Amino acid sequence: MTSQPSIILVRPQLGENIGAAARAMLNFGLTDMRLVAPRDGWPNPKATAMASGATRVLDGARVADDIAGAAEGCDYLFATTARPRDLEKPVHDPEGAMRAAREMIAQGRRVGILFGGERAGLANEDVARAQAIVTVPVNPEFASLNLAQCVLLMSYEWRRGAVEPLEAEAPDVAPVEDIERFARHWEQRLEDSGFFHPPEKAGHMKLTFRNFWSRMPLTRNDVQLMHGALRQLVRRRDG
CATH class of the missing domain: 3.40.1280.10 (SPOUT methyltransferase, trefoil knot domain)
Incomplete structure (x- = not known):
């Protein structure tokens, strides 16, 4: 730790x-x-x-x-x-x-x-x-x-304000790099589906999503679940 x-x-x-x-x-x-x-x-x-x-x-x-x-x-x-x-x-x-x-x-x-x-x-x-x-x-x-x-x-x-740290159970919070990979996955799937329209608003829309994910206390399991859900949606759409 x-x-x-x-x-x-x-x-x-x-x-x-x-x-x-x-x-x-x-x-x-x-x-x-x-x-x-x-x-x-x-x-x-x-x-x-x-x-x-x-x-x-x-x-x-x-x-x-x-x-x-x-x-x-x-x-x-x-x-x-x-x-x-x-x-x-x-x-x-x-x-x-x-x-x-x-x-x-x-x-x-x-x-x-x-x-x-x-x-x-x-x-x-x-x-x-x-x-x-x-x-x-x-x-x-x-x-x-x-x-x-x-x-x-x-x-x-x-x-x-430093004090002796208290022992506590650590939550399984997703690290920044996991959230970054998920955010890129999300953006790519939405990009492929034509969601970011009109093009001049795409940057702001992506920034809003990035801010949304960072505000959520996502766990590792949450991120894995969301990745899986995105993959399944794409399979059903393309199947």
């Missing part, structure tokens, strides 16, 4: 910011860093220089092409964002999010926290893959936080 959340940086741009984020993590005892498509490639010597002794976080960082790959093993994702989104998800402040994360981790679940790139943060398509949103009550006239500051806030709240 992992005892801490995974910090997932989505399309980070500057190596210096990755290094500063690693330093913030280690300040508060977090070591599981994951990177989604870092702009300047990986490894990055500028990240190492800025980490200032937190190189073991960088040395252990996993790199993936997309969120599903970076979040492998996780079954619950928080998405950090500075602005409201037109997506129906639970919204937490950092303290509440980390309280919920501790409860889930105490049950044996795997939790990840998504942080967006420096230029624009997380896209709606990224947020749609998370189960909940984290926002910070910053000054509305100047709501700009850099990447390392965001990581620092979440890491601090994790450390501040």
Whole structure:
């Protein structure tokens, strides 16, 4: 059972910011860093220089092409964002999010926290893959936080409320990669059937479905059942 959340940086741009984020993590005892498509490639010597002794976080960082790959093993994702989104998800402040994360981790679940790139943060398509949103009550006239500051806030709240995990039975929650495979299966079947019409609305319709699946507490059995149901529907249609 992992005892801490995974910090997932989505399309980070500057190596210096990755290094500063690693330093913030280690300040508060977090070591599981994951990177989604870092702009300047990986490894990055500028990240190492800025980490200032937190190189073991960088040395252990996993790199993936997309969120599903970076979040492998996780079954619950928080998405950090500075602005409201037109997506129906639970919204937490950092303290509440980390309280919920501790409860889930105490049950044996795997939790990840998504942080967006420096230029624009997380896209709606990224947020749609998370189960909940984290926002910070910053000054509305100047709501700009850099990447390392965001990581620092979440890491601090994790450390501040850390307690001995309680033993609890872990629910058989489907991991992110299983939900991602099912979402792609669902989209492909609907695509084949001509559901996404007119074409200009297809992107929004797919995003709505992605958000729908991420809001549901799907178990592994749920996902397997849905895969089987889709296959059977196709067989009956083509038979």
